[in-house]
Amino acid sequence: MGQFRYRAQASDGRRHTGQQQADTPRQARQLLRDKGLRVLSLAPVRSWLLGWPAVLGKADLALLTRQLATLIQAAMPLEEALAAVAAHAAKPRLVGLVHALRKHILEGHSLAQALALYPRAFPELFRATVAAGERSGHLGAVLEQLADYTQARQAAAQRLQMALVYPLILLLASVAIVTFLLGYVVPDVVAMFVDSGQALPLLTEALIAVSGALRRHGWLLPIVAGLAVLASAAALRKPRVRQGWHAWLLRLPVLGSTVRAVEAARFASTLSIMGRSAVPLLDALHIAASVVGNLAIRARLHRVAQAVSEGASLTQALTSSGDIPPMMLHMIASGERVGELDHMLQRAADQQEKTLAAQIALLVSLFEPLMLVVMGGVVLLIVMAILLPILSLNQLVN
The missing domain is CATH 1.20.81.30 (Type II secretion system (T2SS), domain F)
Incomplete structure (x- = not known):
């Protein structure tokens, strides 16, 4: 149902302007006539949907x-x-x-x-x-x-976001604490050692240099970080750069396997629903490949569709791509043999998502103590940098 802007005249001669909701201009005119108005002009209201995606x-x-x-x-x-x-x-x-x-x-x-x-x-x-x-x-x-x-996709995305909330808060808190220590606490504590003129340990001198640089140029860090983010985003808009970045991600030890698992589950789940909806296999393969976010994997999956169109079986084509885990390949192969490919694709996607959820939970559980250890190590270095001059001063006094 659309909106129509009108100018009309009542029986007493007064002019009226406003908007009328109707399915068609003809219906809008009829509704206005039912109100006792003579339509002078009528035009559809331009929806925001036409001017903004x-x-x-x-x-x-x-x-x-x-x-x-x-x-x-x-x-x-x-x-x-x-x-x-x-x-x-x-x-x-x-x-x-x-x-x-x-x-x-x-x-x-x-x-x-x-x-x-x-x-x-x-x-x-x-x-x-x-x-x-x-x-x-x-x-x-x-x-x-x-x-x-x-x-299901929304629930999976929410589970991933919730799993990453605590590590992100922990990381931000750690950065804030270290910045506060270096910017405000350390300079006041070590000032007396600097004024005494005694030789300072190397660790203390390094800490003083870092603290001074942070106090003098710390305001530049958000600007530099923002510019780096904007430059990275601009570079990643170029297809060649983005594809190279995605290919590099796949070569990383832990992150690469996780990205492959995510994309494989998304591909299998999408292909399953397309098959159950009677979409032809070749069309379904191209659409399922387009859903994949990693451009390097997407290009190989489009070649899978090309191989299937040339007569290869789906299992053979997916095996040659190297992006589908072996367990999923076995389930897809059995689905092809018994004629239940759509059902086995969904089972493979569900199994992959469960395995992926367990891997992400393990990584998050490992990240939390790792952040605590790193934070404790940084604080220990700061404390040692402060204590070493005190110990040296006590030895000189003794």
């Missing part, structure tokens, strides 16, 4: 998909389902987007065609799956699968 969070997308699936499975027409979803939506951005989709549906577009007009809100996976559901006549069931998939 619509973006939906995972939570909003999952909620929208679940509501649509429930209403469509209850045999409600699509335009009525969209109107009902918009009526119960809390966020203005979501309301505007759903009204825009309903407007396109009333103009004769399919749901997949309407979704394609807002690619920032609905990813390619979502649009292709909806198109397959409309072709098969099982749109409600497909939307239900999409809602489950979106909620």
Whole structure:
């Protein structure tokens, strides 16, 4: 349902201006006439969706998909389902987007065609799956699968974020404490040693130099860090630089295997839902590869789709890519043999995600004591740098 800005004249001759909500300009004119107004001009209100790319969070997308699936499975027409979803939506951005989709549906577009007009809100996976559901006549069931998939991805992202909250707080607290010690505590404590003119230990001199540099130039650190972040972001916008960075990440000892596990689970889960939604395998492979975030892995998975189109089996092509863990390859191979590839892909993705969650939990549990040890070591160095001159002074007095 759209908004129309109008100028109209009442029966007593007074002019009125305002906005009228309606599906079409004809309906807007009729509603105004029912109010006793003679329409002088009528124009659609330009939606913010047309001037700014619509973006939906995972939570909003999952909620929208679940509501649509429930209403469509209850045999409600699509335009009525969209109107009902918009009526119960809390966020203005979501309301505007759903009204825009309903407007396109009333103009004769399919749901997949309407979704394609807002690619920032609905990813390619979502649009292709909806198109397959409309072709098969099982749109409600497909939307239900999409809602489950979106909620699972959102839950996985939230678990990862929650696991990283405490280590991040610990890291920031450690940096703040060390900065405070070096910037304010150490200079006052060691000032008397500097004024005494005695020879200072090397560790104390190094600490005084670091503390002085921090006091004189510490204000530059946030600026330098910000400029470094901006320069890195600008460089990573270039495809060649970003692909080289992603390839380098895969070569790191622990992080590389974790990135591979994350992308493999995402690829398998996406390919599974595409297969269950009756999307052709080659199209599903290209879409699943596009979902992968690491550009180096994405390029190899696109070559997997090319190999399958040339007659290779999916297991053979994935084995040659080298990005899928052996256990997942065994499960995919057995799914191909028994004709239950979609089911085995989902099982493989679930198993990989559980293994990945255990690995991340282990890494986080190791990071916490490691940060404490590092923090304790830094504080120990500061204390030693302060105590060494005191011990030297006591020896001289004795």
